[in-house]
Amino acid sequence: MIRLVALVGVVFAACSVASAGAIDVTYAVSGSPGAWDLNFTVANNMTAGPTQDIYQFGVQLSVPGIIGSPTGYDPSGPSDSLTNFFYGGSSIFYNNFWLDSSNFTLLLSGTSLSGFMVKVPDDVAPAIVPWFAYATPSSGDPAELYTGSGAFAVDPFTAGFEGVASPDIASPEPSTLGLLAIGLGIGVFLRRNVVRA
Helix, strand or coil: CHHHHHHHHHHHHHHCCCCCCCEEEEEEEEEECCEEEEEEEEEECCCCCCCEEEEEEEECCCCCCEEECCCCEEECCCCCCECCHHHCCCCCCECEEEEECCCCCCCECCCEEEEEEEEECCCCCCCCEEEEEEEEECCCCHHHCCCCCCCEEEECCEEEEEEEEEECCCCCCHHHHHHHHHHHHHHHHHHHHHHHC
16 A cells, blocks of 8 residues: 555646746647748746846747747848847857737746747758747846846846747646656555455
C-alpha cells in the first residue's frame, strides 16, 4: 500500500505543470515542402510582478515571409532586420517581426496570442526557430520593468528576451496521464496481491 501511495505521489508530481519561462513561444506547422506555414503562439508568463505587455515579437527564418498578424500588430517590411547584440542579446538578425500598433495592451501578463504567421519556402519545415520579444510595464513606469530571469535591458522602458521555439506537438493532458498512471499502478498492485494469495 505504501508503494501505491508513493507511486501516486510521483505521478502527480510528474504531471504537474513545469515552471515556464517569462515568455514561451511555440508554433504550429501546416502546408507542404516548399510552402510551409508557421503560426506562432506567444505566451506572456510574467505574472509575479507589475503587469507587462509584449509589444514586439520576431523570429529568424530562412526568408522574410509574414503572411498574418494578430489584430493590432503591424508586420515589418521585407527588408527590415533587427539584432539584440548591442543590448546584451545574441547577434542573430531577425527578419520577421511584428509591432503592437495599439496602446501596448494586446499581450499582457498571463495571456497568450497566436496568429503571428510566416510562410517559408524550405524543403523541410524548421525544427526550431530563434525568437525575440520586447516587453514594457503597462503602467509606463520604468521602475516596474521586468528584470527577472532571461531579461536584458534594451532601454529604461524595455526588457528584451530571446529563445528558441519548437513546434507545438499535441500531447495528452497531464490529468489524462495521471489517471492512466494511477490505473496502471492499481492494476499492478492488485495483480501482485492476487498472485501472492
